[in-house]
Amino acid sequence: MPASPCINLTIEEKQRLLALARQTLVDYFAPQQTDIESLSDDALLSRHVGCFVTLFLDGDLSGCMGDIEGHRPLSKSIPELALCSAFKDNRFLPLLASQMERLTVELSVLSPLSQLKIRDEDALLRYLAEHRYGVVLSDAFHRSVYLPQVWEQLPQPGEFIRELKRKGGWASGHWSDDMRVELFTVEHFRE
Incomplete structure (x- = not known):
């Protein structure tokens, strides 16, 4: 966590x-x-x-x-x-x-990044259904991040991860054994 x-x-x-x-x-x-x-x-x-x-x-x-x-x-x-x-x-x-x-x-x-050890994308989606953190996805070639605030626009875990992968340059269905998932929280504030 x-x-x-x-x-x-x-x-x-x-x-x-x-x-x-x-x-x-x-x-x-x-x-x-x-x-x-x-x-x-x-x-x-x-x-x-x-x-x-x-x-x-x-x-x-x-x-x-x-x-x-x-x-x-x-x-x-x-x-x-x-x-x-x-x-x-x-x-x-x-x-x-x-x-x-x-x-x-x-x-x-x-907050500092915290790695989430998961087996596959389905495990990630199940985890995110319960926990709305910021997410960093990365592998050898790509990296993509969404702040926790993005959950307001993309409330479904499948949609959230699909768009995060698209933003990072992966195909929406891409997943590999090299995929790294890191989570974080934020303190956000505006004028």
Whole structure:
């Protein structure tokens, strides 16, 4: 079973992280002298945890990028992921300055990944029928992740995994002995 989120964030900490993501986007369009380097001394922002930045324009998804393992501190990953979500998510048009007032930022802070030992896809589907975690599927050639929030759009385990595999570049019916399944929880919050 996945661990609980690795950071138990206060309301003030959540607001600070959201402000960092938004300020990064504001600075992109109207460069300021924000000193992001000084943030690396902050105990919260120096944490190495997985994180996703998700952007909504008028309530609709308009970009989402993440770092699953948390290779960098939040002070570096949040600004980079905010920019990637705004400008490099190929599913959406790049963000425009005129859209900033209609933009909502959501952050998801991930728990450590926990491997689920299963025999086959049927066992995974039975497990997911009872447990609604974030899922990472990987094998030698592909990797794909869905945050736990995706269960709201894809509530059936079969549909959830089928779409996760399609997102990762596998055929919807693909399964192999090399398939690795990792689970995680998130603490997600938005402006």
